[in-house]
Amino acid sequence: ETGVTQSPTHLIKTRGQQVTLRCSSQSGHNTVSWYQQALGQGPQFIFQYYREEENGRGNFPPRFSGLQFPNYSSELNVNALELDDSALYLCASSLATSLGTDTQYFGPGTRLTVL
Amino acid sequence: AQSVTQLGSHVSVSEGALVLLRCNYSSSVPPYLFWYVQYPNQGLQLLLKYTTGATLVKGINGFEAEFKKSETSFHLTKPSAHMSDAAEYFCAVSAPGGGNKLTFGTGTQLKVEL
Numbered sequence: 001e002t003g004v005t006q007s008p009t010h011l012i013k014t015r016g017q018q019v020t021l022r023c024s025s026q027s028g029h030n031t032v033s034w035y036q037q038a039l040g041q042g043p044q045f046i047f048q049y050y051r052e053e054e055n056g057r058g059n060f061p062p063r064f065s066g067l068q069f070p071n072y073s074s075e076l077n078v079n080a081l082e083l084d085d086s087a088l089y090l091c092a093s094s095l096a097t098s099l100g101t102d103t104q105y106f107g108p109g110t111r112l113t114v115l
Numbered sequence: 116a117q118s119v120t121q122l123g124s125h126v127s128v129s130e131g132a133l134v135l136l137r138c139n140y141s142s143s144v145p146p147y148l149f150w151y152v153q154y155p156n157q158g159l160q161l162l163l164k165y166t167t168g169a170t171l172v173k174g175i176n177g178f179e180a181e182f183k184k185s186e187t188s189f190h191l192t193k194p195s196a197h198m199s200d201a202a203e204y205f206c207a208v209s210a211p212g213g214g215n216k217l218t219f220g221t222g223t224q225l226k227v228e229l
Contacts, residue, residue, distance in 0.1 A: 004158075033216070042119075042205050042219030043159070056216055090158055092217075104217060106151070106159040 004093050004107035012113045013081050021076040021110045023091030031055070031096045032074040033104055034066060037088040049074055050096055078112075086114045117142045117208045121220035129228050134193040136223045138180075138206030141187065148189040149207040149217065150180055159205065165189065166211075176200070201227045 005024045013019050025032055031050045035043035045058035049068035063079040072093070078085055088111050092104035122137040140146055147166050151159040163174025170182040180191045189206060203224050207217040 006158075035217075040221075042207075042221045043217070045216045045218070048216065058216065092159075103149075103161060103164060105161065108158040111156075 004091060004105055006089075006091050006107040006110050008110060009108070010111045010113075012115065014115050015081055015083060017081050018077065018079045019081060019112060021078075021089050021091075021112070023074045023076070023093075023107060025072040025074070025093035026105050029093035029095045029105075030072050031094045032068055032072065033092045033094070034074070034076045035090040035092065036060070037090055037109070038084075039087070043090055046076070081114045083114050086112060088112075117146065117210070117218045119206050119208050119218055119220035121204075121206050121223050123223055124221065125224045125226065127226040127228060128196045130198055131195050134178075134191070134196045134200065134225065136191040136204050136206075136225065138189045138191065138220060139187050140189060140206070140208045142208055142210075144210050147209045147211055147215075148180075148182060149209070150174065150178070150189075150191050151205045151207060151219075153203045153205065153222075155202075162191070162204075196225075196227045198227050198229075201225055 007022045033048040034046040037043040047057040048055045052068045065077045067075045088109045090109045091107045094104045095102045118141045120139045149164045150162040163172045165172045165182045173179045178193045203222045206220045209215045
């Protein structure tokens with residue numbers, strides 16, 4: 001069973017640029033959630049995707065957007081980068097069924113630095 | 116709305132001593148509760164979770180937590196600390212379903228000393 005993977009591991013961008021982060025779900029999972037973890041803080045929910053549709057969003061501006069693909073992998077896109085976007089971005093996958101959605105399992109994260 | 120409060124951003128214990136990390140939650144619906152551990156430069160690893168049923172939950176690496184509804188608490192314990200337990204620990208709450216949005220606390224950094 002393959003776990004959640006993310007790429008790249010580290011990324012450096014400058015203010016105003018755009019970035020795309022990628023996530024591959026754990027085998028058998030159909031739901032992906034993205035979290036932002038600023039230094040010294042707990043993760044904050046950005047949004048969740050289920051069956052290629054956004055299924056819940058946290059308090060993040062529209063310049064944070066995402067995609068989920070038919071193979072359940074996902075991308076997080078951030079436009080017009082700001083210094084405060086510097087953080088560890090975590091992807092988590094889970095399995096949603098008619099009985100509910102199971103536990104989320106996290107990837108290792110992508111460390112984004114905005115200069 | 117849900118929230119989590121972790122008392123003590125830093126906890127230090129001696130190797131072999133009891134580990135107690137505190138978590139209190141607020142939730143308008145019966146909560147699902149989680150403890151995750153994060154080692155330096157890594158993602159989050161699930162330690163244990165409470166959904167329904169037995170209020171004492173056992174997890175990996177000898178950790179356990181007890182759901183106390185009357186105290187709105189879900190404290191994490193381990194009888195005997197090991198050096199390898201040094202990490203950051205996060206308590207999280209979600210609405211029933213587990214895979215819904217997780218709301219995390221700010222974390223507790225556990226230091227284990229010889």
